[in-house]
Amino acid sequence: MAIEWRKNFATNDPHIDEQHQQIFRFANKLETIAQQADVDTREVDHLLSFLETYIQNHFRYEEACMLKRRCPVAQKNRSEHVAFKAFLTRNVEAYRHNGYSQQWAQQLFEKLENWLSNHICRVDVKLRDHPEKTTASSSAANR
Numbered sequence: 001m002a003i004e005w006r007k008n009f010a011t012n013d014p015h016i017d018e019q020h021q022q023i024f025r026f027a028n029k030l031e032t033i034a035q036q037a038d039v040d041t042r043e044v045d046h047l048l049s050f051l052e053t054y055i056q057n058h059f060r061y062e063e064a065c066m067l068k069r070r071c072p073v074a075q076k077n078r079s080e081h082v083a084f085k086a087f088l089t090r091n092v093e094a095y096r097h098n099g100y101s102q103q104w105a106q107q108l109f110e111k112l113e114n115w116l117s118n119h120i121c122r123v124d125v126k127l128r129d130h131p132e133k134t135t136a137s138s139s140a141a142n143r
């Protein structure tokens, strides 16, 4: 089942919420590939390289936001990101080593889906309690 955006994923930071939605699109693309009988592995290569780069950039951005806003879960967020990056690297290496299989794609999708929903709802959403300090006029402009 594709991972859908829900309100409880909202961090109320428009950049981070958009980045999470983009990561969901990548994950769902992987699920679509996993359902195909005939897979073009160039498409898998492309998706993995986008996913890895996008996630790296997202993590960097989000970690900087948490530090800047003195969010109490900043360290926890960072260490979960480190563990997740290692997991993703292991999976990409397994794919490079063993080649594509439907089982590999399906398992990676399921893990992405579980990790993303769990991590975002538990850690990233803490940003809600620590909104970026803006001047009255700029916060009004953002509404």
Ligand SMILES: [Fe+2]
Pocket: 062, 077, 081, 119, 123, 124
């Ligand atoms: Fe995070």
Ligand SMILES: [Fe+2]
Pocket: 020, 058, 062, 120, 124
């Ligand atoms: Fe995040």
